Structure formats: structure tokens, C-alpha cells
Amino acid sequence: MREVLPTLRPITQRDYAQYFRLLDVVFGELPIERIRPFDIAEYLRVRGETSKVRANREKALFSTIFNYARAWGYVDSVNPCVGVKGFKEKARDRYVSDEEYLSLWRTAHPTVQDAMDLALCTAQRPADVLKIVVGDIADGKLSISQNKTGKKLRIAIEGDLADVIARILAKPRSTTNHTLLQDPDGKSLTYFALRSRFDKAREKSGVSFQFRDLRAKAATDVEDLAHAQSLLGHKNRSTTEIYTRERRGDLVRPLFKRGKD
Structure with a gap:
């Protein structure tokens, strides 16, 4: 410790x-x-x-x-956790609808709105969104190095992402702090501030999803598995298939039976 x-x-x-x-x-x-x-x-x-x-x-x-x-030499016995099974955990399968997203977004602090939009456009984890600096924006691309996996991505700045970044940069901001997401006082938006403000907006809007669910929503809404895999930074296509399919289920065609004349 x-x-x-x-x-x-x-x-x-x-x-x-x-x-x-x-x-x-x-x-x-x-x-x-x-x-x-x-x-x-x-x-x-x-x-x-x-x-x-x-x-x-x-x-x-x-x-x-x-x-x-x-x-460190304090003990040489086998780790007592070896062979002791933990509880089985169910994979999270929450899908955030557009209506739920907008409902929470409208009640959220402006910094939370910016963070939500960045997370949705890029499909990145909260920590990776918060650490983006202005210098990561260059040559029409947003460069990201994922904390969890070390995976490096370059996301084209176009469409909604271009609008979101332009909106953020147009706000009054500190000239000495280069973090993209800033509080009104020019300090970097922290995870704890984001979490607290997001929870308040969630309570006010009556919507129950978590901020991390936006990553899955982005990947699921793409509906192009190869594109989703690239955004998420997954090594295996099968991981992306499970990640997205469990959110909304497989899209299947109904049984069609022609009625009697």
C-alpha cells in the first residue's frame, strides 16, 4: 500500500x-x-x-x-488464493437507447455533456477520454493510447466528433493546462468530478445507465463489426462480437407465412 x-x-x-x-x-x-x-x-x-x-x-x-x-521474501508458501474459485459474474449487457442518452445529457453539467459526447464518438473508456490533451489533435486525427491495453489508435476527426471537439475548444480555457476536458476554472476534469456530476444527472433524469456503458453503445450503434473492433481496440473479432451482440441481441428475420386466400 x-x-x-x-x-x-x-x-x-x-x-x-x-x-x-x-x-x-x-x-x-x-x-x-x-x-x-x-x-x-x-x-x-x-x-x-x-x-x-x-x-x-x-x-x-x-x-x-x-x-x-x-x-519480497516475506513468505515462500503457495498463494492461498490458488484453487479457490470466486463467484461467477454475469457480463454487463446494458444497452443505452438514444432517448436515455439525451434524457441524461440534457440534465448534465456541461463538462459531463462534453465527456459523454467524446466517449460516444470515440468508443473509449472514461479514463482514456479524460486524459486527452490538445496535442493529441493533429492532422485531422485524434491520437489515443488506451490505458488498459496500451493499444494506440488514430481516430479521424470528422462528423459529430469534429463538432464536439470544436465546441469544447471554443469554450474559455486555460492556456497553461493542455487537457482537452477542463472545468470552468481551467483545471483538468477529474474522474471523481465526472463521476459525481454524472451521478447527479442520472438521479435527476431518472435514467440508470453507467458512463462506461457509452463505450458499448458506440460500438453497438456502428453496426459494422470491423469498424467497432477498430474503435474498441480489440485484438480478436470474437471479443467484439460478444461485446456488441449481448447489448441488443442478434438481428433476425421473422417467420413469414402467407395467409390463405
């Missing part, structure tokens, strides 16, 4: 800090070599009564911490 956590992304730091507090209550005073697979399984069982997803995340953090302990 002292040496590794500060090197991670802010959102990961926040999540890990929350997970660690709970793990520390249970395992903090136990000698590390005495922690057994049974202890991990029991933690999952009890924690899963409240949240199965969080139980899985906390187990994953414990496993990471234990692996560091092995690498």
Missing part, C-alpha cells in the same frame, strides 16, 4: 484502498504463513453474502499482495 499503490491509476488507488481496509480487518493480525486456502474461501463466503462482485475484487487484491510478499 505504501510502495505499489501510489504507482497505480487514481481510480485503482481508490478501489484498492477500500478493499484493503476490509482485508486488513480480517487478515491484518494473522501471521502470513498461517493463512490457508480455507481462510480465503471462508472470507469469500461471508463477504459474498453482501456483495459477490466486491468479494471477488478483494480476493484478487489479497492475491496480488501475497504475490508481492513472496517476491
Whole structure:
């Protein structure tokens, strides 16, 4: 937590800090070599009564911490998480309709509107949208390097994306801060500010989707699998097929039976 956590992304730091507090209550005073697979399984069982997803995340953090302990010479026993299965998680399949998007957009803070439009036009993750700087815009293209995969993309600035970028750049902005998305005071729009403002707009509009669902909406609305795969940065076409198909389902033709004269 002292040496590794500060090197991670802010959102990961926040999540890990929350997970660690709970793990520390249970395992903090136990000698590390005495922690057994049974202890991990029991933690999952009890924690899963409240949240199965969080139980899985906390187990994953414990496993990471234990692996560091092995690498640093604190213990040489097998990671007790090995062989302990977490809870099965259902893949997210939420599709955001145009009506839902507009309903939330109209009630949102202008910075959230800009971030939503950028995310929808580019099909990028929130963190990748927030880190765009003006220098990424050159020669009619928007250059993006995805945080999660390291995948590099160049997206043509045309159509709606061109309009969105022009609208953002036309607003009063700091000349020393080069981040594309800025607060009215010229500071960079942070993940936490975006999340807070988005949640307020969601509550006000009565729409339940999450900001991350815009990535899937963009890819699904393209309706060209090769185009969607390129935007998402997926290596495999099959991944894109699953990602988009689960949102709206396969498009199939109905049975046609000619009636009797």
C-alpha cells in the first residue's frame, strides 16, 4: 500500500484502498504463513453474502499482495488464493437507447455533456477520454493510447466528433493546462468530478445507465463489426462480437407465412 499503490491509476488507488481496509480487518493480525486456502474461501463466503462482485475484487487484491510478499521474501508458501474459485459474474449487457442518452445529457453539467459526447464518438473508456490533451489533435486525427491495453489508435476527426471537439475548444480555457476536458476554472476534469456530476444527472433524469456503458453503445450503434473492433481496440473479432451482440441481441428475420386466400 505504501510502495505499489501510489504507482497505480487514481481510480485503482481508490478501489484498492477500500478493499484493503476490509482485508486488513480480517487478515491484518494473522501471521502470513498461517493463512490457508480455507481462510480465503471462508472470507469469500461471508463477504459474498453482501456483495459477490466486491468479494471477488478483494480476493484478487489479497492475491496480488501475497504475490508481492513472496517476491519480497516475506513468505515462500503457495498463494492461498490458488484453487479457490470466486463467484461467477454475469457480463454487463446494458444497452443505452438514444432517448436515455439525451434524457441524461440534457440534465448534465456541461463538462459531463462534453465527456459523454467524446466517449460516444470515440468508443473509449472514461479514463482514456479524460486524459486527452490538445496535442493529441493533429492532422485531422485524434491520437489515443488506451490505458488498459496500451493499444494506440488514430481516430479521424470528422462528423459529430469534429463538432464536439470544436465546441469544447471554443469554450474559455486555460492556456497553461493542455487537457482537452477542463472545468470552468481551467483545471483538468477529474474522474471523481465526472463521476459525481454524472451521478447527479442520472438521479435527476431518472435514467440508470453507467458512463462506461457509452463505450458499448458506440460500438453497438456502428453496426459494422470491423469498424467497432477498430474503435474498441480489440485484438480478436470474437471479443467484439460478444461485446456488441449481448447489448441488443442478434438481428433476425421473422417467420413469414402467407395467409390463405
